[in-house]
Amino acid sequence: MKPTVGIPRALLYYEFFPLWNVFLKSLGVSTCVSPCTNKRILANGLKNSVDEACLPIKLAMGHVIELCGKVDYIFLPRIVSVAPREYICPKFLGFPDMVRNAVPNVPKLIDANIDLYHPRSKAQKNLHEIGKLFCSNPMRINRAHKTACHSLISFKKLLQKNILPEEAMEIMACKESAFKNKHCNYDSNGPTIALIGHSYNIYDQHISMDIIGRLKKLGVNVVTAETLPEETIRQGATILPKKLFWTLGQQSIGSAIHFLSDPAISGIILVSSFGCGPDALTGELIERYIHGTRPIPFLKLTLDEHTGEAGVITRLEAFLDMVYWKAG
Amino acid sequence: MKVTFPHMGYLWISLKAMLEYLGVEVQEPPPTTKKTLILGSKHAPEFACLPLKLNLGNFMEAAEMGADTILMAGGCGPCRFGYYAQVEYAILQDLGYKYQLVVVEPPEKHISEFLARIRYITGGRPWWQVINAIRFGYIKARVVDDLEKMAQWRRPREIIPGSTDQAFSAALQLIIEARHPRDVPKAQSQGTQIMNQVQVDERKPVVKIGIVGEIYTLLEPFTNLDVERHLGRMGAEVNRSICLSEWINDHLFMGLIKGTRSSKEARRAAPPYLNHFVGGHGQESIGSTVLYAKQGFDGVIQLLPFTCMPEIVAQSILPGVSADLDIPVLTLVVDEQSGEAGTITRLEAFIDLLNRKYQQKEVLA
Ligand code: SF4
Numbered sequence: 001m002k003p004t005v006g007i008p009r010a011l012l013y014y015e016f017f018p019l020w021n022v023f024l025k026s027l028g029v030s031t032c033v034s035p036c037t038n039k040r041i042l043a044n045g046l047k048n049s050v051d052e053a054c055l056p057i058k059l060a061m062g063h064v065i066e067l068c069g070k071v072d073y074i075f076l077p078r079i080v081s082v083a084p085r086e087y088i089c090p091k092f093l094g095f096p097d098m099v100r101n102a103v104p105n106v107p108k109l110i111d112a113n114i115d116l117y118h119p120r121s122k123a124q125k126n127l128h129e130i131g132k133l134f135c136s137n138p139m140r141i142n143r144a145h146k147t148a149c150h151s152l153i154s155f156k157k158l159l160q161k162n163i164l165p166e167e168a169m170e171i172m173a174c175k176e177s178a179f180k181n182k183h184c185n186y187d188s189n190g191p192t193i194a195l196i197g198h199s200y201n202i203y204d205q206h207i208s209m210d211i212i213g214r215l216k217k218l219g220v221n222v223v224t225a226e227t228l229p230e231e232t233i234r235q236g237a238t239i240l241p242k243k244l245f246w247t248l249g250q251q252s253i254g255s256a257i258h259f260l261s262d263p264a265i266s267g268i269i270l271v272s273s274f275g276c277g278p279d280a281l282t283g284e285l286i287e288r289y290i291h292g293t294r295p296i297p298f299l300k301l302t303l304d305e306h307t308g309e310a311g312v313i314t315r316l317e318a319f320l321d322m323v324y325w326k327a328g
Numbered sequence: 329m330k331v332t333f334p335h336m337g338y339l340w341i342s343l344k345a346m347l348e349y350l351g352v353e354v355q356e357p358p359p360t361t362k363k364t365l366i367l368g369s370k371h372a373p374e375f376a377c378l379p380l381k382l383n384l385g386n387f388m389e390a391a392e393m394g395a396d397t398i399l400m401a402g403g404c405g406p407c408r409f410g411y412y413a414q415v416e417y418a419i420l421q422d423l424g425y426k427y428q429l430v431v432v433e434p435p436e437k438h439i440s441e442f443l444a445r446i447r448y449i450t451g452g453r454p455w456w457q458v459i460n461a462i463r464f465g466y467i468k469a470r471v472v473d474d475l476e477k478m479a480q481w482r483r484p485r486e487i488i489p490g491s492t493d494q495a496f497s498a499a500l501q502l503i504i505e506a507r508h509p510r511d512v513p514k515a516q517s518q519g520t521q522i523m524n525q526v527q528v529d530e531r532k533p534v535v536k537i538g539i540v541g542e543i544y545t546l547l548e549p550f551t552n553l554d555v556e557r558h559l560g561r562m563g564a565e566v567n568r569s570i571c572l573s574e575w576i577n578d579h580l581f582m583g584l585i586k587g588t589r590s591s592k593e594a595r596r597a598a599p600p601y602l603n604h605f606v607g608g609h610g611q612e613s614i615g616s617t618v619l620y621a622k623q624g625f626d627g628v629i630q631l632l633p634f635t636c637m638p639e640i641v642a643q644s645i646l647p648g649v650s651a652d653l654d655i656p657v658l659t660l661v662v663d664e665q666s667g668e669a670g671t672i673t674r675l676e677a678f679i680d681l682l683n684r685k686y687q688q689k690e691v692l693a
Contacts, residue, residue: 052632052640052661078604087406090607094641097602101648113604241414242431245405277408277637280375281415288418 002030003134005110006071008063009034011056011092012079014165014199015226018172019152020075023127026144027134032071034063037206041066046305048102054275055304056200057091057098059207064099068106074099076109077130081117086247089278159226164212165203190219191323194259196252196286197271198279199226201303208271209309211301211316218320223265225255232258240285249282256286260294267297267323274304297322329428330355331449332395334383337547338472339572341504343399346465349508350450350457355395357386360550364389369664371419377408378551378633378663379544384416391425399449402433407607407638464509469573471516475499478523480567483560485528493557495526532563535682538620540569540613541631542639547572551662552631553671559629562679567625569594569616570609594619601649602642610638614645621653626682628655634663656681 005024007013017033024031034041037059045062053061067074076099079092087093096111112129115121124145131141151172158168193215195202202208202224215222225233233254237244244250252270259265270286272279283300290298299319301312330353333343340356347354357364360382368385387398398417403410413431420427432445447458475496482492499519506515537559545551546568556566570591578591594615595605602614617628630646632639643659650657658678660671 050640050644052634052643080604085404087607090406090610090637091641093406093604094602094606094610094638094645097604098641098644101601101645241417242402242411245410275375275635277375277377277635280373280377280635281408281411284373284376284415285418288422292422 002028003072004030004032004070005073005075006067006107007031007033007075008060008067009036010060010063010204011095011200012088014203016152017165017169018155019148022151023131023144023148024075024134026147027131027141029134031075032067034066037063037204042206042305049098052275053098054091054277055207055273056198056276057095058305059200059204060095061099061102064106065103068103071107073108073110073133074106076111077114077126078111080113080115081247082114083116083247084119085117085243086245086250087117088247091277156226160229162223162227165199165226188216188219188221190221191266191327192221192223192264193267193269193323194255194265195222195224195269195271196256196259197269198248198252198273198276201271201273207273207303209307209312211269211271211312214313214316220320220323223259225251228255228258239289244282246278246282249278252279252282253286253289257289260290260296265296266327267299267319269299269301269319271301271303274302297326329353329397330395331397331399332357332387332390333399334379334386335360335548336379336544337549337572338469338476338500339547341472341500342465342469342572342576345468345506346446346461347399347450349461349464350453352450355390355393357390357395358393360386360548364550365664371423373415375635376415377636379542379548380408380412380416381664382548382551383412384419387416387420387427388423388425391427396426397428397430399430399432402431404433405607407636409608460509464512466573466576467509467512468503468506469576471503471512471519472500473571473573474516475503475519475523476568476571478520480556480560481565482523482526482528483557484534484563484565485530485532487527487529489561491526492523492560495522498522533686534563534565535626535679535686536567536624537564537682538567538569538616538625538628539631540616540620540628540642541609542633542636543570543575543609545631545633545636545662546570547575551633552660553662553666553668555629555631555660555671555675558672558675559679562676564679564682567620569612569620601645606638606641608636608638610642613639613642614649617646617649617655617657618653621649621655625655626686627678628657629678630657630659632659632661634661656685 007020021031041062042059044065045058049058049061064074076096078096079088081087096109099106110130114126116123127145128141131144135141154172155168158171212222233251236254236257237250239257259268270283272283297319299315331347332355335357344354344356364382364385367388368381372381372384400413402413413429417429430449443458479492479496486492499522502515502519506512539546559566574589577588591612594612597615597618598611602611605611613630620628646657
């Protein structure tokens, strides 16, 4: 029987799922993704994490728990680094160990390192480690890796067309037809707002209280860092006095700086989660930079498990009033 | 040029010695107090960790005393410390402070990078002088560490309450006053003598507690609400997993000085609980706890500033270590709201627990 590998719908899922999924499937494994975040998942995550952990880590814990008992393995690579001389976040480095400690009887974890810190490390080698679990033929693993990379590239292309990750995945799964129906949702005549924040915050509908959907319903165009090419983001981040060693922080700062220089953008919303370490510093730098350059309507939202929906809506509305007022 | 730097326990003694030896004018910040904290937290990002807020307060207070150049360590992540200097500097600039910033990044490959940076600050002094200055700073750190260890042993056993701390400050003063490397040995032996005069009851039963956690919180008594002293007075002998000189050796000298305790050992003891470094001292916190358990310590206290990422990883894993190795662990998270009274209550409860376990052991033995 085919082994089943569970993939939590959390953390870097919104950036790498197509790669992981295609890679595993090409090796003859079936995959199973945890459902969209709901109250139970969140509650389980909160219950099994230390209070001090940030919301995304608690939530990821909930998604792992959700997969327990349903799968043979849980895909939880230790994501140390996805770019030379950069890290994700210390908590990503320790997450598999945190899970092992918090979840009794957790299925076998696929926790091989993904570590591209050293400029000479190769992603292929990292994935090979994982492939070996399911396949003894290195040629086949190589092929799986190639197909997976292609799939990631197509995915990124869809994101750059301003399609949301979950929709992009759907499109990739059922091809063109869905694409046509979805595409016409975009480009309203309303103002364009840049939404900046980690993908696991802004694309998780439950956690973000569906900010993107809400804004769209109000006739606003939303752009995110994912709609920009990587070079644009990296270019933006070069204004910093010292290279930032967090990939996600670079994404936030680089995209904020780019959007700030784009006259088509009428406002910026910065989303971070309660207790996020890197955001405490990058958010500060972004805010100071915005104040020092272009006075644009700016809203900073901090998500936590107690954030009330009403409060967020009020603040969004006030922010949009500002945007419309400035636009005249 | 008047150079200042952030406080971290007794680090200032070493830095001041080193810089003054090189003819650099130094203005260390006034001792960290509530006022420092209030100043710092007012202008720092809310979710930054406590050390950043206190650094900022230190710099603001030092500026009032005429400091105009900041000497600060850097880093390459993943913990936030590596980006402190830049954020602090941005804040100070916006507040209108006219500071010059010099960041000493830790050497990536070789100690010569570190030497080159120190030499840069001092305007190209000859190499031998730079090396001597660094050695001077390091020796002072070693001596201070030794005196602290004596204090940690004496505090729970002292016959006259408070006599250890009195002796310790007197001894420390001698070290601070040593102007030249050749004066240090004499200061040390005098200091040791002072410490040895503290009367102790050697047979008094004491519980042994290891302290692990984030380095700044560990080394800075203001931040950790003086845990070590409180524990000592409650009858606990304390061992701190990281000392200043070890940290200097590990991080700035790249372990060049052999024969001292090194963080490598602690990291090696961390698997299978924590199998990878997580930045800061997260892996060391786990490893040191394992080592303390094996050495027969009665308990471990983990100290971390609120939102410290590597230590949150360690905190999440410590309950498993504690259960496996049967060693009680207490985690103390400090932030600007932490009060001394609440902390003392928790420490007392913890020591009660350890004492009960200790007595049980005695009965069984
Ligand atoms: S980057 Fe921030 S939100 Fe993400 S895991 Fe780290 S601390 Fe949490």
